[in-house]
Amino acid sequence: MGYLWIAGVVVTVAAVVLLAVQHRRGRSLLVPTLTGSIGAFLLVTGWLFVVDPGAPKNEAIKTGGLAGGALVALYALWLNDRRRRTDEDRQRIEAARQQLEDARAEHDRSRVADERFARSVELLGHDAEQVRVGAMHALAGLARSRAEYTQTVLDVLCAYLRRPFESGPEARDEPGRRDELEVRLTAQRLIADLLPRADVAGAPIYNLDLTRA
Structure with a gap:
């Protein structure tokens, strides 16, 4: 089972490289995250098999699964935070746009009122x-x-x-x-x-x- 942790290292390195590429291109990080999760699972499980060969295999697999799942959970938290910030930015932009429209409308109303006042005084x-x-x-x-x-x-x-x-x-x-x-x-x-x-x-x-x- 020693080959598992080696495979985990390879998959993890590939996930890191893929993460950097996807991030630079502005694309989704889901694939690098899933790849990293698999790499973490293989790395942790294989390492436990190496350091403690007598340990129950199901415990090693469970621990590796927790490591991979934790990585996916972190990605989910990051994605949720990103969506929240995107929504907040969108709301701020919408509020600023509404304020600008209100200010423009008020300016137009004031201009019309000034013209109406000047015309009435003239009459x-x-x-x-x-x-x-x-x-x-x-x-x-x-x-x-x-x-x-x-x-x-x-x-x-x-x-x-x-x-x-x-x-x-x-x-x-x-x-x-x-x-x-x-x-x-x-x-x-x-x-x-x-x-x-x-x-x-x-x-x-x-x-x-x-x-x-």
Whole structure:
């Protein structure tokens, strides 16, 4: 039985060489592992036959089988760890991709909101009363959909109300004054709608500058 351990050495060396080749090529290590397992079995079993010829053969075979099985078990553990790390890397890549898409979408939403805000502010200077009212409603809608615009929209509406305007009885009869009054009343209503109720706990506090309005 002495030839067994020699065969085990040969098979083990072949497994090591095959392992190096497969690893360098990036291929599966299953074949080198199985080859190494067979080599370990032959090497351990043959060695036990040599050092203790009187020992029961089934014990030597069992020990050799344990050695070969341990090698396969180590490969299984390594393969499982590799799969786990691959899954973690895939999850990190997916999370990074999702964050990038979310950031891009948020950037697009912010750009659209900025364009909408700029256009609405521009329309506040339009001659037609209906256009100015529509622009104010557009600003209020923007503030409702994107809370970070609320203070800015309130500032714009307050600035509109601070514009010079004669509200006396005689001035109201002048052409266009009645329409302008309706626009200003719309601005006041929208400001009131955008402000949170006083009894709401934790509601944000906004500044209103209506000096000389």
